[in-house]
Structures are given as C-alpha cells and as structure tokens.
Amino acid sequence: MKSAYLLAAAGAVASLLAACSPSGDNGAQTGASDEPRVVNLYSARHYRSDAAVYAAFTEATGIEINLVEASGDQLIERIRADGARSPADVIITVDAARLHRAEEAGLFAQTDFSEFTSGVADYLVDPNGYWVGFAGRSRVIAYSNQRVQPGEITTYEDLADPRWEGRVCVRESGNAYNQSLLASIIARSGEEAAEAWAAGIVANMARPPQGGDITQIIGVAAGDCDVAITNHYYYALMTQSGDVANRAAAEAVTLLFPNQETSGAHMNVSGAGIAVNAPHPEEARELIAFLFSDEAQRMFAEMTNEIPVMPDVEWENPTLDAMMPFVADERNLSELGDNNATAQRIFDRVGWQ
Amino acid sequence: MTAGTHKGFWPDRATLLAILAALVCAAPVFAVAWIALTGQSDDYLLHLARTRLPVYLAYSVYVGLVAAGGAALIGTGLGWLIARADFPGRKLFSWVLILPLAVPAYVAAYAWLDLSQAGGPLQAWTGGLFPTVRGGWGAGLMFALVLYPYIFLLARDAFTGQSADAYNAARTLGAGPVTAFWRTSLPMARPALAAGVALVMMESLADYGTVSYLGAPTLSIGLIRAWSGAGSLVDAARLSLILVAIALVVFSLERMQRRRARTTAASGKHKPAPRLVLTGWQSGLAVLACLTPLMLGLVIPLARLAWLALNELAAPGLIAAAFHSLTLASISALCAALLGMATAYALRGGGFMATASARAAGLGYAVPGAVAAVGVIAILSGTQGLIDPAWEALTGSVFPILLTGGAAALIFAYLSRFAAAAIGPSEAALGRVTPALDGAARTLGASARETLWRVHWPLIAAGVCSAGLLVFVEVLKELPATMILRPFNYDTLAIIAHNYAADERLGEAALPSLLIPMVALIPMIFVARYLSRTRTPSGTG
Structure with a gap:
C-alpha cells in the first residue's frame, strides 16, 4: 500500500514538472515557414460562443489562436508585468474605459485600422489609433408595460426626476457599464450635473443595488420597481431563454433606447488593439481584420446579440431586429475612459452602493 | 539523514520547511505591500475615507461576524453529532457534509438570489413572505x-480525538448532556474551532463575487473599485493592507486563545468515547440536522442551476477543464499538506522562527485573490528581470518567460493563498499528540522517523488529510488567480462556471458548477477510505 502512495506522489511530481515546463511556441517569433502560424490573444470577453468565432478564424486563415481570458484590469497587469517579453499579440477588452487604460499603460501599438474598418462609425475608433471597437452594446432602460405609459420616460436624465422616486432598479456602481454610463453623462453635461443625476438615481432607487442586469429586469416584471437600467443584450438573452419565467419577465417590460431626440443611446464596445511587443504582428492584423469580416460580425449579432459595427452586415436575429435601428450617442468612446475615475468618485460621494 | 538520538532532529528540519511555507505564503503579500508603499499618491484614499470607507468597514465586520457565527454554529453542531452520536447515515454524512465547501460562494449567491428575488419561485410559493437573500446577512449566510x-472538519476530528473521561466525569457529577458538552467537550475542542472560525472569517472578507452580487459592500469591494473604477492599483494595494492587518489580529487572537487552552486530557491511546446512540425521533432530528445545511448549501443552489440548465447544451471543453482542475488541486493539496504539517511540527518544537513563520503564512489568506495574484505577478516579473541578464550572459540564449511559462506560477499562487488553511488543521491534530507520547516511543528505542511514522502519523493522519482536502477544494473553486496566471488555452471548471454566470447565463453555468463538487468527491472518497483503513490497526496496535 505504501508503494501505491509513492507511485501517486511520483506521478504528481512528474505532472508538476510537466506543468512547469514552458509549453509550445509562446514567445519567440517563428521564422521558418513550415511552422504552424499562431496568434496569442488576451481577451476580456468571456462568452463561450467566442470559441466558434475563433474556430472560424482558424478555419479561414490556418492561424491557431492561443487564448487567455481574464478581466480587463487583470490582463493589463499581466501584460504590463511581462513587459517587452510579453507574448501578447492582440488585446481585447469589453469596456471602453479598459481600452483607454491599456492605451495609457502603453500596451497597444499604433495601428492603421482603416483598411478593414471602412464604414465603421468614427466614435468607435480610438482617435489616437491604438484600438478599435468591433461590436457594440447599448445601456438602455426597461420599463413596466403595466405601470409605465409609453413616452412617460424617454431619457437617462428622466430617471433622476423625483417623479420616479422609489421606482428605479439598477445594479451596483462597481459595474463597468454603470461607470461608463456616468462617464458619458460627465462628458456631455459636466461633473456637477452628472453628480446631481447620480444623486437623483440613488434617491429614486426602489431597493439597494443587488444582482446583475437581468435581476433588475425581473425586478420590474415582479413589481419591485417600474424602470430598470440594463445592457440591451441581457434583455435579448431573456427573450431567448429556455426558462419560461425569464421569457415571461421579458414580455412584461418594454426596452427603451433613451435620448433618441437628444444625445443618443449610450454605447460601449468590445474593442481590440495590437500589442506593442507583439511577436506575431502580421497574424495579429489578420485576427483583427477577421473580427470585422461579415462572418464574425454576423456571429456577434446572432450569438451574443451584440450590435455589429460594420454597415450592411446581414444576420438572422429577430430579437435584435426589433431593437434596430436606434440613434446612438456618437461622442467618441475614448472620452468614457477619460472620465471613468471621476465617475467612480461621484458614485462614492452620492452613496451609490 | 542520520537517525538522530537527540530531540533536535524534527524541529530543525521542520522549521526550515515552515520558513519555506511562510516565504511562499507571505511573499505575494509583501509584494503587494511594496506596491502600496512605493506607489504614487493622490487624494483617492482621502476621498474614500470621507465617503465610503466607514461603510466598507462596517459591512466587513457585519459580514465577517454573520459568516463566522453561522459557520461555527453549523460546523460545531454537526462535528459533535458525527463524532459523538450514532444515528442512521452517520458514516455517509461524516464526509458528505464536507461537500458544500466545493460550492463557490458566488455560485450559491447567484442561485439563492435567483430563487428568492421578487418574482422568483420562493416568493411566489410563500406569497411574498420569503425574504430576498441579499445584503450583509445574505452574504454572511452564503459564506456560513x-x-x-x-469548522465541521476540525470539530469532528477534535471531538473524535477527545478522551471521554472529562465528559463522563461531568455526567457522573450530575450535568446533563448539553451542560457536559458545553463545559467539557467544547472547551477542549476550542483550538480547532478557533482555527476554523479564523479561516471562515478571512475567506469571507477576501471574497469579491458574492458580496458584490448580493449588495454587501465590504472592504474588498472598495479595493477592487479603487483598482477597476479609479484605476489605481496602488490604492487597491493600500486598502488590502487593512485586510492584512485584520488578518493579523484575527490569527493572533486565534493563537492566543489556543495557547490558553492547553489540553492535557487528550492522549495517544485515549479511551474511545462511546457514541451516544440515538433512536426514534432523536435520530430523526440528527438526520434532519445533517440534511438541512446540505440542502441549503449544496443541493438547493445546484438543483436550481440544474433546473435552469435543462434547456441548455453542455459547454464544450468540460472534460479537459475538469482534468485541469483536478491536476492543479491535487498538486497544490499535496504541497500544502506537506508545508502545513512541517509548520505544525515547527510550532510544536517552538522557537521564534517557527512562530513567526506560522503567523506570516496566515497573511496569504487575508488578501483578495485578485490582489494576491498581482503580488505573484510582481514577484515573477521581478525574478525574471534578475534571471534574464544572467542567463543570457551564461548561455547566450533567452530564459523562458516565467509568467506564461506554465502552471508553476499558478501552483505558487494557490499555495500562497491556501497553505495557511493547511496549518491550522495539522496543528490542531498534532496538538493531540502529547510530548509524553514521544518520550515513551523514544524510550522504547524508536528513531525519530519511526516515531513520526508509527506513532504520530496514525494520530495525525486524519488532520493532515483534512488539511489537504481543504486546500484541494479551495483550489478547485479558486477564480481570480487562476484567471490571470493560467497558461494559454487552459480552462478550469471554476472559470467556465464563472464565465457563464458573469454573463448571467445561469443555466449554462450549472453543469460546470455541478462538476466542481463531483471532482471534489474523488479525493474525499480516497481519503475517507484511507483513514478508515489506517485507524483500526494503529488504534489497537
């Protein structure tokens, strides 16, 4: 019996050694042409359906993808710590503020994206040329079909009106999308007005923040509150859910794209850039080009309900069709990054949990 | 390697290992402290002190106390039942009751909020009477x-190892079973319980996912916001020093009260306490007591997720991820058990270095995983910076990059975070081996190693295995360090579960979430069998 344990221990040590040894071609650029082509992708997207997008890329180009997924801030720290030796080729994050932070950390190489982004709206492209948005998401309002009349609420600014006291559901302010929403209001109306707005929302909250965006929509459907702030694709996810209760909750609310007459609905993106020390810059370019291809854009629309950024993309997704078209806030997304820290402080001051 | 005849053999070697353990555990914390102290300052902390800091601190205390109190109540009660009473299913419960540990707290939180929110099934069935699981008490309850x-594991082993003499004496003197328990069994188990309570408290305070989802803004929320919202990793590191300070206090209190509670009644060859045989409604109550936490912590949340999963397809890559999880957890558990045992021996030998090492090792537990991972990154990139030039000068080639080089960085991170969890149980187990026992063995001519293997090991095996199990399960569900440090294309079950849950696709998160406790079952069965085999012969031998 004792020998069995020794064997087990030896096995563990062997697997530890195997785990410790560097695996595959991570760092050095491969000169030989018969080597398989790879691209190292650091992504803050965590959608399992992305695997299908990456598989399609490999299928189309023969380039294998090495993938690490983590939160945007974590990826930034890891790439920064690896420094010039970082194997990262392409960096993807899902919030404009995170893209801005990676840019400020000097992680991106300046790139001319125009070759494959013709037709993409200017506000989705970093004016300094470090990153580009490839799929959009809007932060919108869901209101109760029973207790709110159409037209009763039309803007983000309305949400802070005392008329909605005790009627608003929204998640905690540590959430990046809430931070970016407030950052957009700072950019548009200034810090003072933004703070007044945030204080108004806190005063109007039906309950302390809890759960994610879907929790807020269910809160409206169940009568805890009358309006909620949510990203558009969570609503789409609910209408497509296998769970009857989720579908019923979605049917009890209407999704409203706010500020259609004024600034446009708040937009955020999944964005990508090429790492400044990319060992495979050519493959990195090909991957980013693929993200703007009809095939990939269509997959974002159909699998994650994201809003394609390329014009004339065709897709089959009735849920997304029902939301389109809408007027988007076309202020450049880089401004969200500029105002993110200020937004966090405002949330702290007004006590938005 | 000579079989020393003097007493110095074990303490020396053990102390070296203990120091190694302390270095592994505390290094990332020191790296974080270094980031905190050398980083640039602005007025963010001042801003925080004026605005949210009091709330963060209050919630930390609230959540920590609810978690520790709840867990102590459940863990001690069940530990006593399993150790000292006999009822149908006792053997099965004795290890099944560990399984809720394999459920990540945030998974339980997702499921319970989904069940109990307005419009959820529980509110519908109770006509809105069922409270929504949220806020400080909700998060504390999830942790409990x-x-x-x-606490259950430690309590079970402590109560099992206790001699029945004191309890019987109390009963003879007219005390009822409850009083006898309160006055004799409980005080004797206190060191083990305190170790468990300290771990529960620190783990609750270092958690981020659960408290942010349920709306209980503890300090770890404050520091993640300082990082992700205000963009200041330096201020996040500074805030995490507050958590380190809290950990130091908690672990010092634990140690202080452990020193006070030197038990003498326990001995190597104690009279096995006869189990209280429960019959009729009593055994029914006992079974109910075991089933309730199992239902609340394991079955109900996972069943809810499974229900939501009915219409979803299985995620791809689950088997590979399960294998990754199993590998990482096994290696970490073995290393941690070794380090924990060595530290326990070092402490037994006494000495300043041993005590200092044990305390330093506890630090790794204090810092939220995401921040600890940043410490690991800082260390690795610092080491890389030192090795690179030397290596290139010597060999002319480039040294492989450490961070992305393999799973070694991950194992390092796990050990730094969880090895402390292995020290408490080992120490508690070793506490039952009285010095007199060593003396007897040595007098009879046993070498130090023989004493360890033939006298100590049978007595401490359960404790050490429990320690390894704890670390195993912790690593299975660990998230932030795994995410940031893992090699390319390396998913674990916890990561897949989290990715779905973070995307609010609870149904698809179900299967990987279900697999985590199932993978945890593998070593549990293994250990349970091993222990039931070793105990009998050595107990009578």
Missing part, C-alpha cells in the same frame, strides 16, 4: 453555508 465545513 459553504464554509462551515472548515
């Missing part, structure tokens, strides 16, 4: 339900 096994 999934972390009580820490």
